[in-house]
Amino acid sequence: MxxxxxxxxxxxxxxxxxxxxxxxxxxxxxxxxxxxxxxxxxxxxxxxxxxxxxxxxxxxxNALARSLNTRRSGIVGVVITEIANPFYARLLEALGGALQARGLLPLVAVAPDPQATDDLLAHLLSYQVDGVVVASAMLSSGIAARCAAARTPVVLVDRRADAKGPQAALVGADNLGGGRLVADLLAAAGHSRPAFLAGIEATSTSDERERGFTQGLAAQGLVLAAREVGRFTYAGGLEAAQRLLARADRPDAVFCANDEMALGVIDAARTRFGLDIPRDLSVVGFDDTPSAGLAAYRLTTVAQDVAALAQAAVAALEDPAASPRRAAPQWRIPCRLVLRRSARLPEGTVPAD
Amino acid sequence: MxxxxxxxxxxxxxxxxxxxxxxxxxxxxxxxxxxxxxxxxxxxxxxxxxxxxxxxxxxxxNALARSLNTRRSGIVGVVITEIANPFYARLLEALGGALQARGLLPLVAVAPDPQATDDLLAHLLSYQVDGVVVASAMLSSGIAARCAAARTPVVLVDRRADAKGPQAALVGADNLGGGRLVADLLAAAGHSRPAFLAGIEATSTSDERERGFTQGLAAQGLVLAAREVGRFTYAGGLEAAQRLLARADRPDAVFCANDEMALGVIDAARTRFGLDIPRDLSVVGFDDTPSAGLAAYRLTTVAQDVAALAQAAVAALEDPAASPRRAAPQWRIPCRLVLRRSARLPEGTVPAD
DNA sequence: AGAGGCTTTGCACACGTGTGCAAAGACGCC
DNA sequence: GGCGTCTTTGCACACGTGTGCAAAGCCTCT
Structure with a gap:
């Protein structure tokens, strides 16, 4: 009793x-x-x-007990910075959906800065995650080696890995192709002095978009008229535009490595230089952020297929070839041009809205 | 051998x-x-x-094995919808930071719709999470009972629980106070026909902001001149403004339950009615989304202290009183008015930017 | 009816860690 | 030197589940 x-x-x-x-x-x-x-x-x-x-x-x-001897936790680690950035927010949302569709759940680590990535990743690894998605942060070679040792697949989204050490699988938008699309558009609309506004130097996204853009321009017989750096932020766009538009040989078009900077350029052009968009200046962005559709901007931009990006990331995780090894597989998702009104339209084309 | x-x-x-x-x-x-x-x-x-x-x-x-007999997983479940909504994105970022500061990690479930919340929550619960944060979704009484049985603390952020069954702890902005701030502002600026644009009916955030607003107006001897519903979206704001501004007794000020609708109202007022903001119409939003600061809008709005919200949510999780019981504790975080230029300024006040 | 094959069930061990309990060792004090 | 106390260590069990293996049950065919 x-x-x-x-x-x-x-x-x-x-x-x-x-x-x-x-x-x-x-x-x-x-x-x-x-x-x-x-x-x-x-x-x-x-x-x-x-x-x-x-x-x-x-x-x-009890999923924990189950994981202990099946060696599958059903958890995927996600390292991400600046969720507040609309592009990463949409990516995280799509990633969550894609994972859940396969019975997985994302264990999210918010990296305050790229240096913090290693500690966070180690923490995630201790939960025996079935895979890791790293967005917007570098992967150090040390931690990559640990993932390889634990046989944990790693996928980098929109970032390239540290050159040294084992490479991880990479999923990203076709930034080169996106840059070329913009070059073609500006050339077709008859622009002659195109400029580029980079995000952060040595960032693969910014670099690739620039390379695609300049290659596309070259193919059309054009050269870059100017180049600035805007840290991927609205404020950075404002400042860069200040320098860009004060030049004697003012550019007649600016391609920005993301939308936030593009909005800054538009605002600076209007309020500080009294320019009309797109009559005096064409502005093109990248990402197709929600703000890009606002009536006051109607930003012409390059849209990334976020859903496809997320799907590819999850597929890469399940592909055993995604585990770090010598030859790193790559998935590239095509981009799509969204024609609005912030850039002069070539003959015969119509805006999306 | x-x-x-x-x-x-x-x-x-x-x-x-x-x-x-x-x-x-x-x-x-x-x-x-x-x-x-x-x-x-x-x-x-x-x-x-x-x-x-x-x-x-x-x-x-191995964190899994450790969790198995310490009965503490170090994981906190987070149920959230529409991460793409900038407010929730910022909340999630702050929440992640606050959790990590205490050695916890968020296991995130993205709810495609409020109905899906229950299944996702059950999934999270099977990982023996140390607590659950539910943002932007109702908590059914059935699942609340299960959390209570598992002695898992639950915190609702900015939502009220199902009236029936055990109540969960609640953390949210002081929406009533925020609404009153706006009422005081509009009254001080001499407006006489204030309107309210609700988000989604029966949503605690929209309701509370409306109640605070109307109470504040009453205290100033004013009454609501009109009221519409805009589904918390930009498109909804555009449509609602169409109806609101076509009225014979057009309002001279609109308080919107969030920023996105406010942007829609501004755009409709300008492009479809040729109004000048704020000369012909004052518009006020809620959340202080990044877009609110854009030069083309300079939206006057009510800012929520997202960091404090996240801190409070984590604190509530660790407080044993947060586990579902009869008397549900509440945390209310004060709001702050951000004066920009989309609303007429009372004498002697200066805009933030 | 009996043999053979297939399906269903239970035993027992494994997964990797935390921790109560007792034993062993170290140390100071008389 | 002996005794008591405190610190440090190892044994063994617990956490909750999955699964190989063998036994048992059932069906079919001859």
Whole structure:
């Protein structure tokens, strides 16, 4: 009696376990485990009875315990900075959806700065994550080696890895192609003095967009008239425009490495130089952020297919070839030009809105 | 010899475990465990030797196994919808930071719609999360009961729980106070026909902001001149403004339940009615989204202290009183008015930018 | 009816860690 | 030197689940 009472008191503090269900359904604990494992060998009638008993006592398998011996946690680590940046916010949302569609869940680490990535990644790794998605942060060679040792697939989204050490799989927008699209557009609209506004130097996204742009211009017989750096921010765009538009040979078009800087350029052009967009200056951005569609801007921009990006990242995770090795696989998602009104339109084209 | 070789082969596929470290350091496995537990009883010299050995073999404790018998996973479930909404994106970023500061990590579930919340929450719960933060989704009474049974603290951010069943702790901005701030501002600026643009009916955030607004107006001897609903979206704001501004007794000020709708109202007022903001119409938003600061809008708005919101949510999680019970504790974070140029300024006040 | 094959079930071990308990060792005091 | 106290260490069990293996049950075919 006393023993029973003590037992009851202890039970009350514990979770409902598979043993409770087994007792309730009159089967062994192994049968309960099998009832919750899709392909397992259980008689349909037994499974039904067990599931009913489980529902009655409010049982759900403990994912932690399950992970411990299946060696699959169902968790994917995600390292990301500046979620407040609309592009990364959309990416995270799409990534979450893509993971959930496969029964996975993202364990998110917000990196205050790129240096913090290593510690966070180590923390994520201690949860035996089934994979890691690193967005907007460098991957140090040290941590990459650890992932390789743990046989944990790593996917970099829109970033290139540290040159040294094992390479990780890479998923990203086709920045080169996007840059070329803009070059073609500006050339077709008859611009002659195109400028480029970079984000942060030595960033793969900014670099690739620039290379694609200049290559595209060259193919059309044009050269870059000016170049500035705007740190990927609105304020940076304002400042860069100040320098860019004060030049004697003012550019007649600016391609910005992201939308936020493009909005800054437009505002500076209007308020500080009294220019009309796009009559006096064409401005093109990158990302197709929500603000780009606002009536006051109607920014022509290059849209990334965020959903496809997320799908590819998850697919790369499941592909064993994604685990760090010598030859790093790459997935490149095509970009799409969104024609609005911040850039002069070539003959015969119509804006999206 | 053969046995040893087979053993070695199996080891190669396994993770580095505490037993490996114990062997390397010449101590028992228990000592290794204690070396990694801050307050545990180990001789300093022994701990040093063990940590050195651990570093040498590349050992990090398995968080899953640890969670299994400490009953603390170090994971906090976060249910959130529409991360793409800048306010929730900032919230998630702040939440991640606040959790990490306490050694916790957010396991994020993206709810495609409020109905999906229950399944996702159940999934999160199976990972024995130490707590759950629900943002932007209702909490059904069924799942609330399950959390209570599992003794898992639940915090609702900016949402009220289902009226029935156990209540969860609630953290949110002081929406009533925010609404009153706007009422006072508009009254002080001499407006006589204030309108309100609601987000989604029966949403606690929209309702509370409206109540604070109308109460504040009443205190100043004013009444609501008109009221519309805009679904919290830019497009909804455009449409609502269409109806609002076509009225014979056109309002001279509109308070919108969030910034996105406010931007829609401004754009509709300018492009479809040729109004000047703020000469012909004052517009005020809520949230202080990044777009609100853009030069083309300079939206006067009510800023929520997102960092404080996140801090409070984490604090509420750690407070045992936050676990579902009869009396639900509430945390209310004060709001701050950000004066820009989309609303007429009272005498003697100066805009923020 | 009996043999053979297939399905279903339970036992027992494994996953990697934390921790109560007791034993062993170190140290100071009389 | 002996005793008591405090620190340090190891044993062994617990956490909750999955799964290989063998036993048992069932069906079919001869």
């Amino acid at each position: 006393d023993q029973d009472q003590a037992d009851r008191a202890r039970r009350a503090r514990r979770w409902v376990t598979s043993a409770d269900v087994a007792r309730a359904a009159g089967v062994s604990r192994a049968a309960v485990s099998r009832a919750f494992t899709p392909g397992a060998s259980v008689a349909p009638e037994t499974r039904r009875r067990i599931l009913a008993a489980a529902k009655a006592v409010g049982y759900r398998p | 053969d046995q040893d070789q087979a053993d070695r082969a199996r080891r190669a596929r396994r993770w580095v475990t505490s037993a490996d470290v114990a062997r390397a350091a010449g101590v028992s496995r228990a000592a290794v465990s204690r070396a990694f537990t801050p307050g545990a009883s180990v001789a300093p010299e022994t701990r040093r030797r063990i940590l050195a050995a651990a570093k040498a073999v590349g050992y990090r404790p």
